[in-house]
Amino acid sequence: xxxxxxxxxxxxxxxxxxxxxxxxxxxxxxxxxxxxxxxxxxxxxxxxxxxxxxxxxxxxxxxxxxxxxxxxxxxxxxxxxxxxxxxxxxxxxxxxxxxxxxxxxxxxxxxxxxxxxxxxxxxxxxxxxxxxxxxxxxxxxxxxxxxxxxxxxxxxxxxxxxxxxxxxxxxxxxxxxxxxxxxxxxxxxxxxxxxxxxxxxxxxxxxxxxxxxxxxxxxxxxxxxxxxxxxxxxxxxxxxxxxxxxxxxxxxxxxxxxxxxxxxxxxxxxxxxxxxxxxxxxxxxxxxxxxxxxxxxxxxxxxxxxxxxxxxxxxxxxxxxxxxxxxxxxxxxxxxxxxxxxxxxxxxxxxxxxxxxxxxxxxxxxxxxxxxxxxxxxxxxxxxxxxxxxxxxxxxxxxxxxxxxxxxx
Amino acid sequence: xxxxxxxxxxxxxxxxxxxxxxxxxxxxxxxxxxxxxxxxxxxxxxxxxxxxxxxxxxxxxxxxxxxxxxxxxxxxxxxxxxxxxxxxxxxxxxxxxxxxxxxxxxxxxxxxxxxxxxxxxxxxxxxxxxxxxxxxxxxxxxxxxxxxxxxxxxxxxxxxxxxxxxxxxxxxxxxxxxxxxxxxxxxxxxxxxxxxxxxxxxxxxxxxxxxxxxxxxxxxxxxxxxxxxxxxx
Ligand SMILES: Nc1ncnc2c1ncn2[C@@H]1O[C@H](COP(=O)(O)OP(=O)(O)OP(=O)(O)O)[C@@H](O)[C@H]1O
Ligand SMILES: [Mg+2]
Numbered sequence: 111x112x113x114x115x116x117x118x119x120x121x122x123x124x125x126x127x128x129x130x131x132x133x134x135x136x137x138x139x140x141x142x143x144x145x146x147x148x149x150x151x152x153x154x155x156x157x158x159x160x161x162x163x164x165x166x167x168x169x170x171x172x173x174x175x176x177x178x179x180x181x182x183x184x185x186x187x188x189x190x191x192x193x194x195x196x197x198x199x200x201x202x203x204x205x206x207x208x209x210x211x212x213x214x215x216x217x218x219x220x221x222x223x224x225x226x227x228x229x230x231x232x233x234x235x236x237x238x239x240x241x242x243x244x245x246x247x248x249x250x251x252x253x254x255x256x257x258x259x260x261x262x263x264x265x266x267x268x269x270x271x272x273x274x275x276x277x278x279x280x281x282x283x284x285x286x287x288x289x290x291x292x293x294x295x296x297x298x299x300x301x302x303x304x305x306x307x308x309x310x311x312x313x314x315x316x317x318x319x320x321x322x323x324x325x326x327x328x329x330x331x332x333x334x335x336x337x338x339x340x341x342x343x344x345x346x347x348x349x350x351x352x353x354x355x356x357x358x359x360x361x362x363x364x365x366x367x368x369x370x371x372x373x374x375x376x377x378x379x380x381x382x383x384x385x386x387x388x389x390x391x392x393x394x395x396x397x398x399x400x401x402x403x404x405x406x407x408x409x410x411x412x413x414x415x416x417x418x419x420x421x422x423x424x425x426x427x428x429x430x431x432x433x434x435x436x437x438x439x440x441x442x443x444x445x446x447x448x449x450x451x452x453x454x455x456x457x458x459x460x461x462x463x464x465x466x467x468x469x470x471x472x473x474x475x476x477x478x479x480x481x482x483x484x485x486x487x488x489x490x491x492x493x494x495x496x497x498x499x500x501x502x503x504x505x506x507x508x509x510x511x512x513x514x515x516x517x518x519x
Numbered sequence: 520x521x522x523x524x525x526x527x528x529x530x531x532x533x534x535x536x537x538x539x540x541x542x543x544x545x546x547x548x549x550x551x552x553x554x555x556x557x558x559x560x561x562x563x564x565x566x567x568x569x570x571x572x573x574x575x576x577x578x579x580x581x582x583x584x585x586x587x588x589x590x591x592x593x594x595x596x597x598x599x600x601x602x603x604x605x606x607x608x609x610x611x612x613x614x615x616x617x618x619x620x621x622x623x624x625x626x627x628x629x630x631x632x633x634x635x636x637x638x639x640x641x642x643x644x645x646x647x648x649x650x651x652x653x654x655x656x657x658x659x660x661x662x663x664x665x666x667x668x669x670x671x672x673x674x675x676x677x678x679x680x681x682x683x684x685x686x687x688x689x690x691x692x693x694x695x696x697x698x699x700x701x702x703x704x705x706x707x708x709x710x711x712x713x714x715x716x717x718x719x720x721x722x723x724x725x726x727x728x729x730x731x732x733x734x735x736x737x738x739x740x741x742x743x744x745x746x747x748x749x750x751x752x
Contacts, residue, residue, distance in 0.1 A: 114634075115628060115634060118634075119628070122616070122617070122621075123616070126616035126617075127616060421612075422614055424612075425612050425613075425614055426614075426625070426629075427597065427600070428571075428573055428600060428606050428612070429600070429601065429606075429625050429626040429629055429673070429677075430597050430598065430600045430601020430602070430626055430629040430630070430677070431597060431629050432593070432594050432597040432598075432629075433593045433594065433597070434594070435629070508593070509593065511573065511574055511575065512572075512573040512574075512600075513568045513573040513574040516573070516608075516612065
């Protein structure tokens, strides 16, 4: 039932008592504004943490080999550990279900030339899976494939920066590039959004690299990503387990920290998780704090408003207003004011975040923003609080004897 | 019209209680115009407020238009206030953010009347009190006499059977008082029952009956020859 007259009464009351309406609205606007901005900033901090870990798969583990630092099983300290192709198979066999992508890697530095343009670059001999580990995007052509590995084809995939530096107005795909005296066919160009250094690289099938530089099956390092469903604790345990297996395989003492080394992103992920968790707690505390302040504010104002209107209530009752009509005008009025004020707070808050957002990046706050449904939830909470806070005194006022209300000045 | 028997009312003041009405017996017929007089604090307003259902008696009987007024729900009381009773207060009690017309229309709103009809009727009553041209004005833009006339128009709007006025001329000068009295007399001439509290003998003599209170009881109740206010305006 839509009672137009009731709404007219309410809008007149809001409109004609502007100071009162503004005063109560301001509290709510301010609470929601504060809520939005604080939440936005906290979210911005979160974004910064997330971004600090880049677009590299943040579930990766890199394994290096060094020299032993302790004698073990009759073997002397200082022995060099060398990974080979078989170690990849060893780990995949043993941990297949925990591994997402796996590549072994051989690194070489080469001087590259194309039609007189020269420069030196890093060459990485890799498996096709490496593309996913580095999160590279193919701009033109294709990446290394299994066929390249099997046939040891002399093909390379070059980074965007290599293309810019060596190929002036020439499409490099299908061209031959000379790397330290040997020609390779360029089959693809990739980009990496982590910056120029990551695009100054040339990829080659690992089998090709091995056969050309040394004709062996040596591997410089192994790089893998773990199953992303594992949490950081599980991933750390997984890393340690791999390390242990490798130590056993290479007859390295358990306590030897040098022979087999590992960089596990889960370490950082775990720190980020802890950080994010603390931030979430802080956000919740701030959010609840502002909300409670808002609730207290709106409650006080409602009590004040009802008190101020007591005489008017007395007049209305003397003229025949039912208790229900008294309660509804006060209640609906408070709900309307709270809703509009909350909405304004949300708009202003979002506006402020948009406006100052970019300049906050120096303070490690990136893309501060809020989830609209969250702020609407907060506004609804305030509306309900305002409604309740208005309802109780209004109910009380509607029950007092008209003469008592009329005497109120 | 109304019948009161052994009405008592006390106010609690701190720990003690002040016995204000000590057994009032009063009967008012339809069409009467009664002045209630008495010294300050004698309980005139208290009596009028109980008659107007703005307040409740502690004990005794009160029958309004054949209906015993006792333990009514607020909802029922609201209906009777709206239908049977019209109030005129010394301090006018207009709603300050509503203009004259809206104030007069308010009891009609609580009757559930449609907006158009309400405004028409309210304007009619404003015309009757001679303020049709002031319909759009807020109370603060009106003189005391004008405010009281708006209040009278408002009291009349719902066409009540009984008009109650607590010192309606108390805040007005003599000339304006007679104006108002002239108008109230004309209402009574048309058949409306009127009860008013007043301090002033000349105003009381413009009624048809004077009831004098002292210390919470009726000391004197007599019919008088009505002085017409007309001759003074
Ligand atoms: N709400 C109240 N609480 C306590 N005492 C009250 C209350 N209302 C009135 N009284 C007391 O009751 C007595 C009668 O009050 P009432 O207002 O009926 O007097 P009155 O005859 O109208 O006086 P006046 O001519 O001054 O208006 C006074 O002594 C007054 O102080
Ligand atoms: Mg009085």
